[in-house]
Amino acid sequence: MNIFKLYRNKIIDIIKKASKESLIILPENLNSINVDLPPKNFNCDISSNVSMVLSKPNNKSPLEIAELLSTLIKKNDTYIDELIIEKPGFINIKLNNNFWNFFLKEVLSEKNYGSQINSNQKKYLIEFVSANPTGPLHVGHSRGAILGDVISNLLKFNNQKVTKEYYVNDYGNQILHFTKSVYLRAKEILNNEIFPIDNSDLYPGDYIKQIAKNIIEQNPSLKFEDFEKISENLTALSVAESLKMIKFNLNNLGIKHDNFASETEIIKSKEVEKVIKKLQNDKFVYTGKIKAPEGDDKSNWVEREQLLFKSTEFGDDKDRPLQKSDKSWTYFASDAAYHYNKLNRNYDVLINILGADHAGYIKRITSVVEALSGEKNKLICKVSQLVKLIKDGKPFKMSKRKGDYITVEDLIKEVGKDATRFIMLNRSNDAEIDFDFTNVKEKSKENPLYYVQYCYARISSVFRNINKNVSDNFNITKYDFNYTEDEIKILKKITEWPKCVENASNKLEPHRIPVYLYELSSEFHSYWNMGKDDETKRFIDKNNEIKNNKIVFLKIISNVIKSGMNILGVETPEKM
Secondary structure, eight states: OOHHHHHHHHHHHHHHHHHHTTSOOOOSOOTTOOEEOOOTTSSSSEEEOHHHHHHHHHTSOHHHHHHHHHHHHHHTOTTEEEEEEETTTEEEEEEOHHHHHHHHHHHHHOSSTTOOTTSOOOEEEEEOOOOOSSSOOBHHHHHHHHHHHHHHHHHHHTTOEEEEEEEEOOOSHHHHHHHHHHHHHHHHHHHOOOOOTTOTTSOOOHHHHHHHHHHHHHOTTOOOSOHHHHHHHHHHHHHHHHHHHHHHHHHHTTOOOSEEEEHHHHHHTTHHHHHHHHHHHTTOEEEEOOOOOTTSOOTTOOOOOEEEEOGGGGTOSSOEEOBOTTSOBOHHHHHHHHHHHHHTTTOSEEEEEEEGGGGGGHHHHHHHHHHHHSOTTSEEEEEEOOEEEEETTEEEOOOTTTTOOOBHHHHHHHHOHHHHHHHHTSSOTTSOEEEEHHHHHOOSTTSHHHHHHHHHHHHHHHHHHTTOOTTOOOOOTTOOOOOOHHHHHHHHHHHTHHHHHHHHHHTTOTTHHHHHHHHHHHHHHHHHHHTTTOGGGOSSOTTSOOOHHHHHHHHHHHHHHHHHHHHHTOOOOSOO
């Protein structure tokens, strides 16, 4: 049940009826009419802008329209306790106790309160992480991984079909350097040869030694005498070992992809040639020259004829090359082929979760997807910003090549999966995060995860005391409830849950979920603490009994907390 949609529909029905009776003139479009939360200083539950929308077509002030509508609205609704008009014409509604009875019964009868179960079902393909398979995932990767996973959970919660995909960049120079690193570590293990740690192209981390060791043990016939002879085979084996580590990292974060797509396979299957032909046929490719980038040193820049994609026709700042000077395909060309592959799998929406270092890549890839699909918003890109690690009050820097970076596994061992997921989601994806190891471990209000989990644990403790389980369902059809203003304040927060889910899902902004859960938990903890001084606010009285309205009150809060934490992929312990 979404009370904002409920009352928006009620108001629209009323004004349509009034229009038929020639009381008002409707605008051509009613989409701008909304029902929302009022400002916090207003003593009401919901507020509508309908009077401002109707003002112009009726040639009357919003206040005049509001006076007319307020009579019609209150006349047709027995749940309204008070209706207040505020300048410039907002209609503010305070709901009575009968409404809260109705609300509670409706909510507890729903399987997934907050879910947009009636929304049109679409097929989504979400590509996320897609880190080069050159080693275990580091902390920076974890934020994008969690973002993609929770967006997937959100869409599934709203009855959408979702496929989660990892694009394995197993082609190019970085893979060559990675394979070479494994080869040299293998020679170190077998022949005691010294690994060239000063070579900046190589990967010196200890994990490379483990990969080399695994390959040696599993492939005893493989001879590490000539790199060129075993390069192709060793690359496949090295990438496979690296992917095992990556999948292990993801699994410990609670993440499992449906598909792993390979860049090498894309290239080997001539997918690049196919997409180039498609773009050529559609007149989006030409042979031309690219000017030197503005502000760069142009002394070494050589203009040459290149195969170019007309990305400027789709809003990009310049056309993009598809081939290198040696006639091999650019990364952009293979990426275009991969996205053409995605399109051919008939998804309604493509979503890419990108790292901060790929923000500048968005326009060119959205351009080529638009060219290939004919749809402007077929591909949506979300950027996962940087994570700043704070340890002992100081920034902790990472370097993958140097091998001194913190892996996902290190982070999980330090603070746990739940803390990692919750804190990484606690801010908008386009804002940097300071991940402080000390704060994350605190058992206080300053640790948002602890505060939310503690809310659920407190509720669970009440149910244990009355020999009930917080997860059990029970029949409330015969109950009548009478709640105080403090309790209704929390119930009003519960009404916001569907709106929170809707906004988080539609805007692909999952940080709204932990923020909401923290706010709800704060409201609950404040009420709980009132019970220390006011017996009427205690859930269990001196006779160790609890009223039915209190049980329902706690049940609905626990349901929302549980639902939100499930979306986040975070546990809700019953004891803490």
